[in-house]
Amino acid sequence: MWSGPRNLSTALMYAFAARGDCAVWDEPFYAAYLRETGIDHPMRPEIIANHESDPAKVAAGCIGKIPKQQSLFYQKHMTLHMIPQFDRGFMRHLANVFLIRHPARVVASYAKKREGPTLMDIGFVQQAQLFDEVAEWSGHPPPVIDSADIRANPRSALTRLCAALGIPFTDKMLSWPVGPKPCDGVWAPHWYGAVHRSSGFEDPEGPLPELDDAYQKIVDQALPFYQKLVAHKM
Template sequence: MAPIRIAMLSGPRNISTTMMRSFENRDDCMVADEPFYACYLKASAANHPLREETIASQSADWKTVCSELNAREGAEYSFEKHISFHFAFAPDFGWLDDARVFHLIRDPRAMVASYKNKLDDVAPIIDSYRIQRRLYELRPAPVIDASDVLKAPEATLRALCKALGMSFSEKMLSWPAGPRDSDGAWASHWYDAVNASTGFKPYEERKIKLSPELETVARACAVDYAFFSSRRLVA
């Protein structure tokens, strides 16, 4: 029997890899790390760190990746970590028809500040929110906020699992440090913090100072963030 697909859509720098670790640590779950990243890089010509390595490691054909996701075997659940702006050039959302979708959100100012530390072009964060909202309006799905997860990991994950129609596992709360074979080819640039983690880090309220240009990007996401925030699961 094919696994039940769990598809998480998230913007970048939004504890998305931490969430992937959480699901992968379950006994009944395999993961797919950003399977459409090469498709996005090829379609956009974006100059991301480890671009060539990423394209060499994955198919850059949309239909091929969709087929691969539907053909996975070996666990009850298959968790898919998707960065939403990867679908800026996607032909449609049909590849999600058989998946249980949820949205992971975060305060755009925090996302912009974190993403800028890794990549200069932060504008795709705007695309992520626009794409997620377009999908949500076609097909409403559970929403969780990264800050809620960090403030109350167990309660928020229990609520998420219930909304997804799956059981909660205590193993979702902690995991061994280090990289995984399932990590994407880009991991050495992006995953240093999560590789050092053994669980959800405590939530910290941080003072964020952005340049005028970065504030403009964050403001462009504000309406969509508010839309999702008002619909998020509250444990």
């Protein structure tokens, strides 16, 4: 599952973890991305110290034996982590799906956790690039699911997603226990407060947030990439 940050990505990971037949991996390339780029993120030292930072080893893990003897393996990937110097060959052995959210909502949510985000921080450019790459070598557009559709009708949206993946939907995906999860990355205390208070998908969101000029500029830059994927959503 490829998305930018603040895209309902953790909640969707929890939904798949709740199935009972699915191992999950939270942002496999995060530590490798931080080590390679030198970028400063909250909890950077802890992330690099506690997670694999060799991108080749991470990629091997993505296509290796599924953990915990499960039959399915859900990987929550951030598009911004897949920087050009990382080999993307492993993606050809996975079912790649793209999770989207309106950039105004992403920027508003992200800025609450890390001030001054840039266009490249929120992952829309990279998401569109990865989408094109997958479509080119697979011969067809990969599945796209919109977080707004999930929140509007979780059962319907996840049923369609599971059908696109050729796996059965289960009601277990609609709820999970409140609180931190064993699958959380070490960064969870900074980023996952709201989803830790949840026990399922939240209700639909209201009007788009109003942003200051600097943040609105980022939204305007991201919109064409978002709209490109909207055209393919299931």
